[in-house]
Amino acid sequence: xxxxxxxxxxxxxxxxxxxxxxxxxxxxxxxxxxxxxxxxxxxxxxxxxxxxxxxxxxxxxxxxxxxxxxxxxxxxxxxxxxxxxxxxxxxxxxxxxxxxxxxxxxxxxxxxxxxxxxxxxxxxxxxxxxxxxxxxxxxxxxxxxxxxxxxxxxxxxxxxxxxxxxxxxxxxxxxxxxxxxxxxxxxxxxxxxxxxxxxxxxxxxxxxxxxxxxxxxxxxxxxxxxxxxxxxxxxxxxxxxx
Amino acid sequence: xxxxxxxxxxxxxxxxxxxxxxxxxxxxxxxxxxxxxxxxxxxxxxxxxxxxxxxxxxxxxxxxxxxxxxxxxxxxxxxxxxxxxxxxxxxxxxxxxxxxxxxxxxxxxxxxxxxxxxxxxxxxxxxxxxxxxxxxxxxxxxxxxxxxxxxxxxxxxxxxxxxxxxxxxxxxxxxxxxxxxxxxxxxxxxxxxxxxxxxxxxxxxxxxxxxxxxxxxxxxxxxxx
Ligand SMILES: Nc1ncnc2c1ncn2[C@@H]1O[C@H](COP(=O)(O)OP(=O)(O)OP(=O)(O)O)[C@@H](O)[C@H]1O
Ligand SMILES: [Mg+2]
Numbered sequence: 001x002x003x004x005x006x007x008x009x010x011x012x013x014x015x016x017x018x019x020x021x022x023x024x025x026x027x028x029x030x031x032x033x034x035x036x037x038x039x040x041x042x043x044x045x046x047x048x049x050x051x052x053x054x055x056x057x058x059x060x061x062x063x064x065x066x067x068x069x070x071x072x073x074x075x076x077x078x079x080x081x082x083x084x085x086x087x088x089x090x091x092x093x094x095x096x097x098x099x100x101x102x103x104x105x106x107x108x109x110x111x112x113x114x115x116x117x118x119x120x121x122x123x124x125x126x127x128x129x130x131x132x133x134x135x136x137x138x139x140x141x142x143x144x145x146x147x148x149x150x151x152x153x154x155x156x157x158x159x160x161x162x163x164x165x166x167x168x169x170x171x172x173x174x175x176x177x178x179x180x181x182x183x184x185x186x187x188x189x190x191x192x193x194x195x196x197x198x199x200x201x202x203x204x205x206x207x208x209x210x211x212x213x214x215x216x217x218x219x220x221x222x223x224x225x226x227x228x229x230x231x232x233x234x235x236x237x238x239x240x241x242x
Numbered sequence: 243x244x245x246x247x248x249x250x251x252x253x254x255x256x257x258x259x260x261x262x263x264x265x266x267x268x269x270x271x272x273x274x275x276x277x278x279x280x281x282x283x284x285x286x287x288x289x290x291x292x293x294x295x296x297x298x299x300x301x302x303x304x305x306x307x308x309x310x311x312x313x314x315x316x317x318x319x320x321x322x323x324x325x326x327x328x329x330x331x332x333x334x335x336x337x338x339x340x341x342x343x344x345x346x347x348x349x350x351x352x353x354x355x356x357x358x359x360x361x362x363x364x365x366x367x368x369x370x371x372x373x374x375x376x377x378x379x380x381x382x383x384x385x386x387x388x389x390x391x392x393x394x395x396x397x398x399x400x401x402x403x404x405x406x407x408x409x410x411x412x413x414x415x416x417x418x419x420x421x422x423x424x425x426x427x428x429x430x431x432x433x434x435x436x437x438x439x440x441x442x443x444x445x446x447x448x449x450x451x452x453x454x455x456x457x458x459x460x461x462x463x464x465x466x467x
């Protein structure tokens with residue numbers, strides 16, 4: 001049987017605003033396999049980021065359960081959740097979310113500081129990761145001194161600091177131009193191929209289609225359909241042929 | 243369903259690491275830190291100047307001198323006028339509100355940073371400790387400078403009122419005259435000002451930081467300033 005990394009069971013998320021209740025997720029059931037590259041697609045407001053937050057333990061579902069590596073996330077203690085975020089997941093956001101008071105190096109080392117890695121080991125690792133994302137010559141720059149694409153590279157290096165098994169990327173290319181976006185996608189895909197990291201990415205970006213193993217279409221807080229790579233290729237071909 | 247090890251418990255950071263991160267953060271945010279600290283300095287300077295001025299008046303009235311501005315009618319039996327009490331209470335309120343406000347602002351604009359640190363594995367306790375250290379340092383240095391400025395202001399005012407007699411009767415140390423009000427002395431006032439400034443800064447910063455740390459990271463990161 002295939003190895004399931006993430007499984008959601010009837011996940012519902014409601015946002016309460018005064019007397020209004022907004023049902024952002026309306027019972028999501030998905031299973032994601034180890035080593036898969038999954039894209040969550042859907043129109044703006046369909047609930048992609050909300051689902052991203054549920055899978056990454058950045059927020060709690062109103063109803064339903066999220067299992068990661070077979071663990072029911074709602075049963076974890078505060079300390080376990082912190083350790084989960086620290087070790088198991090690497091987050092990449094549309095707006096980079098770098099700590100602007102820390103250099104590229106400082107951003108990449110922080111998760112390792114939280115993990116209790118020795119200073120020497122984390123400096124070494126940070127240099128290696130920044131080198132890998134192509135920022136070997138900008139290690140001590142502050143985020144404000146870097147371009148959007150470079151900042152996103154720092155965020156990717158930071159996401160990899162503690163060798164996570166899952167990378168969660170919420171529209172990682174949305175603020176980037178086509179070419180830079182392409183480079184970022186290639187970088188993430190390379191990690192997926194070479195290190196077997198599971199990638200879960202919310203996106204509007206059609207460039208993400210041809211690197212995905214599966215595409216989950218989300219609409220109004222529900223999974224509309226799940227397409228496999230071969231189906232996608234046919235469709236892309238059709239679109240191209242029109 | 244799966245074979246990976248169960249999820250471990252997150253460790254606490256060594257104190258030195260927290261200290262290092264907080265100082266780094268103060269240093270890089272130097273300009274902003276100075277503004278926040280200036281808020282503390284102003285509040286404490288105002289409070290200490292009013293308070294010290296009052297101490298000076300008490301001491302010199304005790305010695306038989308009269309300030310040109312404190313007329314006899316205003317002065318109660320104990321030597322403290324209701325106007326002085328009013329001033330002290332007012333300056334205390336201004337100080338508390340001013341410091342609480344500047345700390346709250348400084349924390350609110352860092353909600354996103356708090357959420358991000360939690361994404362990277364920070365425990366709530368670490369976030370609170372970070373703000374405790376930063377605000378403790380800012381509170382102490384801001385309040386010390388404020389207390390010194392306030393004292394200087396009160397001395398200048400005293401010189402205007404009493405001339406050089408001020409230094410002869412200067413209420414540096416606590417005193418309890420036989421038939422007068424207890425005098426704290428300027429040193430104690432400075433000390434109290436520093437402690438008050440530090441406590442206000444620490445509470446004003448750690449409380450909102452604690453509330454932000456308890457939020458799910460997704461919510462903390464949503465706040466745009
Ligand atoms: N904290 C919140 N409070 C209230 N409503 C929220 C909150 N977060 C999301 N929503 C609502 O939930 C719905 C889903 O939002 P979500 O951010 O998940 O959409 P999305 O698919 O990521 O959209 P986009 O592509 O624009 O990023 C939206 O209608 C949004 O307004
Ligand atoms: Mg979104």
